[in-house]
Amino acid sequence: MTDRKTELAARLDRVEERIAAACAAAGRPRSDVTLIVVTKTFPASDVRLLAELGVRHVAENRDQEAAPKAAECSDIPLTWHFVGQLQTNKVRSVVGYADMVHSVDRERLVGALSAAAVRAGRGLGCLVQVALDAEPGEAGGRGEGVGDRGGVAPDGVPALAGALAGAEGLTCAGVMTVAPLAGPYAGRPRAAFERLTEISSRLRADHPTATMVSAGMSADLEDAVSAGATHVRVGSAVLGVRPRLG
Numbered sequence: 001m002t003d004r005k006t007e008l009a010a011r012l013d014r015v016e017e018r019i020a021a022a023c024a025a026a027g028r029p030r031s032d033v034t035l036i037v038v039t040k041t042f043p044a045s046d047v048r049l050l051a052e053l054g055v056r057h058v059a060e061n062r063d064q065e066a067a068p069k070a071a072e073c074s075d076i077p078l079t080w081h082f083v084g085q086l087q088t089n090k091v092r093s094v095v096g097y098a099d100m101v102h103s104v105d106r107e108r109l110v111g112a113l114s115a116a117a118v119r120a121g122r123g124l125g126c127l128v129q130v131a132l133d134a135e136p137g138e139a140g141g142r143g144e145g146v147g148d149r150g151g152v153a154p155d156g157v158p159a160l161a162g163a164l165a166g167a168e169g170l171t172c173a174g175v176m177t178v179a180p181l182a183g184p185y186a187g188r189p190r191a192a193f194e195r196l197t198e199i200s201s202r203l204r205a206d207h208p209t210a211t212m213v214s215a216g217m218s219a220d221l222e223d224a225v226s227a228g229a230t231h232v233r234v235g236s237a238v239l240g241v242r243p244r245l246g
């Protein structure tokens, strides 16, 4: 193995052990949780090595970077997840390679994704991104120090899910969140993820397809697994410290 492959294999093993231990502690079967490796800022060659090591799900957060990377890896059987803030003018490109979009946070995006999916003849799984730092009726990520994480406030989830369910080419596949840096859940990822699981349960009553709970990153994947996440999105714990964003 190359040095890089050996390094990735070792890191992947450690993450796998963490997920397995968290599942065991929560009394959940390991098969309940899918690892998505977030490959943003790392090259297509790493995606290829990860696939050789058994990774089947990868995620990206910027279309400019993801589109060429996915094209370079189009011969590999991978499920591509888009997890970043999505502008409507990037939707057509994203629909060209993504199987799942985790970051649906406004109705305008639903219309654009649906039109692009129909046009491409593809089905797209969509998750409602929930901002647990947003006030009712507001979008997330507008507050000071919060950055541009996006998401819709919890009270906006049913309407957005309804729009997804009614949109041709799209499936309402679940909910996603990023542990908030501000608001009542700041520094309390476990409580935030438990809130997401509650939101998910209520959503599934109306939308049985919405089975995915996407939560947890390198620093807090155990909290996510214990709260009921079905998908964890892990970047740096597998790939190492990210190069600075250009």
Ligand SMILES: *Cc1c(COP(=O)(O)O)cnc(C)c1O
Pocket (backbone or CB within 6 Å): 038, 040, 061, 083, 084, 178, 216, 217, 218, 219, 233, 234, 235, 236, 237
């Ligand atoms: C970068 C990113 C991750 C992974 O973060 P790490 O801390 O590197 O594990 C997960 N989710 C989203 C939305 C991201 O942008």
